[in-house]
Amino acid sequence: MEALKETNLLQNKKIAVVGGGPGGLTLARLLQLKGADVKVYERDFSQEARVQGAIVDLHFDSGLKVIEVAGLTEVFKANYMRGADKYRNVDKDLSICVDEDNKNGTLDFGNEHFRPEIDRGKLRDLFIDALLPDTVVWDSQFVSMQQLNNGWQIQFKNGTTATADIVIGADGYRSKIRPYVTDIKExxxxxxxxxxxxxxxxxxxxxxxxxxxxxxxxxxxxxxxxxxxxxxxxxxxxxxxxxxxxxxxxxxxxxxxxxxxxxxxxxxxxxxxxxxxxxxxxxxxxxxxxxxxxxFPLDQKWETKSNITLIGDAAHLMPPSGEGVNTAMLDALDICECLTNGEFENIQTAIATYEKQMLERAKKLGEEALELIKDFAxxxxxxxxxxxxxxxxxxxx
CATH class of the missing domain: 3.30.9.30 (D-Amino Acid Oxidase; Chain A, domain 2)
Structure with a gap:
């Protein structure tokens, strides 16, 4: 793994990522590739505690791009579901209107239209397997946190505590970290x-x-x-x-x-x-x-904090449009880059730059998703x- 540069903002810093979904695990992987000290605190009792839901598709310029940066393209190819990117559309009488299985030609990696599907549990597992041992701290349901010196002390439901210099909320739209960043409601x-x-x-x-x-x-x-x-x-x-x-x-x-x-x-x-x-x-x-x-309101903004921020649904919940996981992974890439590229003089400035580009992207995608969901529903x-x-x-x- 790449050693942190002397100018890197994360030198001798402990990072707590709250939430072990795709966004949080992606961020942990990217940070560890940069040599950062990171822990992921996840409320699930263990890696096998529950089924992770249905399949999710990754996109050429977002999810798949991040998979490549994370060095996981080959393991992703070994675990994705071949053919699951196909659609079948029927009417209420069950007459088939579109059957992509019967179309000629097959898209593949490298084609911008290819959106391979993968089981959410498999996606989670491949990131966990790529992390250093004990990076994910299971059975760690967030309760509260308070400022301690220049960092945070985090309290979990199981009675344990953790300290961190930087906290990143990746715990979904019911985020317990979000209120420490903004009071904007959904x-x-x-x-x-x-x-x-x-x-x-x-x-x-x-x-x-x-x-x-x-x-x-x-x-x-x-x-x-x-x-x-x-x-x-x-x-x-x-x-x-x-x-x-x-x-x-x-x-x-x-x-x-x-x-x-x-x-x-x-x-x-x-x-x-x-x-x-x-x-x-x-x-x-x-x-x-x-x-x-x-x-969350499409024009939401908040005052950047010095050592805490949000990614994924915790930051910019939007109606489902196939972009949720992909956007969370892009958020992880962007905040990692801002914190490790040596271009910013302090953590708060790096976070502010990340939040500006993250919120601008979320606004555009949110407008499209909001229009789509009413027509779809x-x-x-x-x-x-x-x-x-x-x-x-x-x-x-």
Missing amino acids: LYSGATFIQGEVDYPKRDCPEMYELVNNASLIAMGVGKTIGVQPSGDGSRLTFYTAALYEEDWFKNSGIDFNNSEEVCAYLMKFYDDWNLTFFTLFKSCTHFIHRPINY SPSEEYIKKFIEQLNEPKNV
Whole structure:
């Protein structure tokens, strides 16, 4: 690993990254490549404590770019899901409108249109495996922190403490670090997802399992959408039902989300004119999650602090658009570069430069995501037609 230069701001500094998701782990890897002293504090009890969710695609000029800088391209290629970047689009009657599996040509690494998918757990594992031993401190749920000399003392739920000269919050949009940086709150986009997991789709909803075919399925009808994705090994399915709801719908709906039968009954009624095969998804799910799609104000700004900042959703939550993980990884690259390139006279100036470019990028991507999510969650006939046409457009191979 590269030794820190004498002019490097991180010389003899301890860095605490709070949150062991893709952004936090990427940052730890990049910092260690520069010779920095970094720990990642993660609330999960262990690396195997929980399933990490559905697949995620990395993009040419963001996620894949960072993977290369991190020296992990070959291990990524060994773990990504071949063919999972394909889409299948159907209507509410289950008629296939777009089937990318039947298109000629296959994109590959080096092509700007190639967006390889990888299981979130696999992505997490390959970063963890690349870190120095004991970099990730498990069972470390953040409770609070207070300034200590020129740094921070961090308190965790398990009763332990840690000290750091610099703290970087990578703990998602419910970030416990964010309030130490800014009091700007999230806003509601108007769209809500109801997420479900199917543990045994090959057995419990075989027709839907075959239709997904280890790729991504999007089903659209006027005013509502269903998306389905496989897990990394294809054994499970994650689905999302999307529509526009009032902000207080969850509170006023009368639905007990701890009762899967109640949620299932609601969804079958909401999608009552859709093909019954979709109902097999709902009936096979034993745990639903209500996910209002929130975002931080696009014009948010705050006064840069001397030794604390944010990356990823903790900094710039936006509606899902395929950019979340990719942007978090870019944030990690940018803050690492600012802290280690020797161009700034102090840490606060380096953080300020990072935050300026990070917030400018997030504003642009957030505007696009906010416009997209309302059309995606509640598509019109015109939007559905345009969406299908775009999927059918040939890509450069």
